[in-house]
Amino acid sequence: MKILILAFLSICGLRAAEPANAPAEAHAGRLLEAPGVKAEFLIKPDRRVVLTFLDAAGKSVARGERIVVVKVDGKDLALEAKPEGFVSKYSIPTKEPVPIVIMVLATADSKPANFRLTLNTAICLACKRYEFACTCDH
Ligand SMILES: [Zn+2]
Numbered sequence: 001m002k003i004l005i006l007a008f009l010s011i012c013g014l015r016a017a018e019p020a021n022a023p024a025e026a027h028a029g030r031l032l033e034a035p036g037v038k039a040e041f042l043i044k045p046d047r048r049v050v051l052t053f054l055d056a057a058g059k060s061v062a063r064g065e066r067i068v069v070v071k072v073d074g075k076d077l078a079l080e081a082k083p084e085g086f087v088s089k090y091s092i093p094t095k096e097p098v099p100i101v102i103m104v105l106a107t108a109d110s111k112p113a114n115f116r117l118t119l120n121t122a123i124c125l126a127c128k129r130y131e132f133a134c135t136c137d138h
Pocket of ligand 1: 129
């Protein structure tokens with residue numbers, strides 16, 4: 001896994017040589033999709049985590065009864081419920097890369113949909129997104 005990340009970084013490093021002429025698209029988050037779940041996972045510049053539930057068209061929808069558990073580097077992140085998702089009560093640690101696990105439950109007693117990603121908030125020079133939300137094929 002470490003080798004894979006290094007390979008990604010080196011490709012991004014090569015792309016850094018190209019002129020950055022594309023306007024920076026909003027630093028959109030990582031899309032989480034599983035049966036019955038569609039949500040955007042975003043880390044804001046102040047390193048607070050925002051999770052927003054989306055409908056099929058990508059518009060934010062009411063959170064309803066859904067429950068989310070976020071673990072950063074194995075530790076639970078305290079979340080505050082919002083009408084359309086959750087926001088973390090604190091900024092996440094600056095240590096990177098660390099694993100993030102996101103569990104989304106439709107209701108308190110349903111089976112969770114699990115998502116795993118690696119926290120890396122470096123900006124990808126190719127797609128201008130955070131590396132954790134990078135959509136390039138590198
Ligand atoms: Zn990219």
